[in-house]
Amino acid sequence: MLVDSHCHLDCLKLDRHNGSLDAALDAARVRGVGHFLCISIELETFPEVLRIAERYDDVFATVGVHPCHTSSRQPTVDELLALAAHPKVIGIGETGLDYFHDASTKAQQQAMFSTHIEVAKQTGKPLIIHTRASREDVLAQLAAEGAERAVMHCFTEDWDTAKAALDLGYYISISGIVTFNKAQELKEVAKQVPLDRLLIETDAPYLAPAPNRGRPNEPAYLPDTAACIAELRGISIEALAAATTANYQRLFRLDTLPPFVGSR
Secondary structure, three states: OEEEEEEOHHHOOOHHHOOOHHHHHHHHHHOOEEEEEEOOOOHHHHHHHHHHHHHOOOEEEEEOOOHHHOOOOOOOHHHHHHHHOOOOEEEEEEEEEEOOOOOOOHHHHHHHHHHHHHHHHHHOOOEEEEEEOOHHHHHHHHHHOOOOOEEEOOOOOOHHHHHHHHHOOOEEEEOHHHHOOOOHHHHHHHHHOOHHHEEEOOOOOOOOOOOOOOOOOOHHHHHHHHHHHHHHHOOOHHHHHHHHHHHHHHHOOOOOOOOOOOOO
């Protein structure tokens, strides 16, 4: 079974499935994807993220505000703690720093990042980290503020950055970008990350892997990313699936996952 450790199910483009999220998830289950983590990016849309997680046994959720959404309602520590107490909420974020998009000041982003780090520390739930043009500051702030558990989502940096994150005890999650021909640096990272610290994701509806690059992404395309990484590492896709699923359970402290039943 494969786990899509980062997807935005509330944002999926469902034209291919006649507008049905049920059908989109079933298409993924048919291809061996048996668990989905639906990621929050702002408080205004969190109720829909949570509604989806509550609807399906094999969907869980996170709570947080993306660094590019500092103009939306900003959470306090107490507010995030209350929302994170829901049993279906297993992570904090998507959070981090993004200096590429001109969405807000560095100080605003760093303050909001601190809020998320504090909530993660108090709850023991891992951070889902977004970084773009900010890798030094992200890692420095995580280390300075004592963040113990995190995953570097949709990793696109070099091996030195991956090694620095691994040294802090974090996990590396690889998206469909690894299937792109020009992503040679990321392919090398995908080869070198220890197998017990690796996760995979779609980041759907963004960044569809080959052979569907340029189309809206969806969880059903996760096996294409998994196949690419397995080939790069010289292992079977079954071995990769078993390892990344075990890693996901360990990071998010899930003793068990709902039984994988394929298509429903």
